Amino acid sequence: MLHRFKVLKFIILVVGGIAALSWVVMMLWNWLIPALFVGARSIDFLQAVGLLVLSKILFGGFRGHHGGWHRHGGHHWQHQRWEKLTPEEREKFQHGLFGRRKHRDEVHVKNNGQA
Known part of the structure; x- marks a missing residue:
């Protein structure tokens, strides 16, 4: 039972973190991009999530934190x-x-x- 609680807590933290980061991306985008670029428009929350996923694919890859970098010092x-x-x-x-x-x-x- 304790293990399930830890897993549930972890899932809630991950989802909450992604939601908070997506909200920050959305706010920054909507504040900066339309003001800097003519014709640019604001984005909604789901588009901010998509932007985070796209940036992870383009710049971060899919290594995760359990790869060789952390494990091997x-x-x-x-x-x-x-x-x-x-x-x-x-x-x-x-x-x-x-x-x-x-x-x-x-x-x-x-x-x-x-x-």
């Missing part, structure tokens, strides 16, 4: 990639990375009249 995939590099590739990468930074710092000092 953030930069796990970068560590795996680094481990696959040969020592020569690692040195070349580090030289290129730090070489660009050194060049950028030299240009910054030169442009500020110091040196």
Whole structure:
């Protein structure tokens, strides 16, 4: 019984969060877009929900929070990639990375009249 209550509570929180975020999107859209763009019109609540879904598809993907990023401590995939590099590739990468930074710092000092 306690498990069902937790699931129900979670569902209510998710639906409430989506509704609140959709309301904020709708209010911001209706405040900004018609004023900024000639011919733009206001949107209703369901269109705001659709806009959120569209933005999630275009910019967020469908990974969710249970993907490898959180489970493996953030930069796990970068560590795996680094481990696959040969020592020569690692040195070349580090030289290129730090070489660009050194060049950028030299240009910054030169442009500020110091040196």
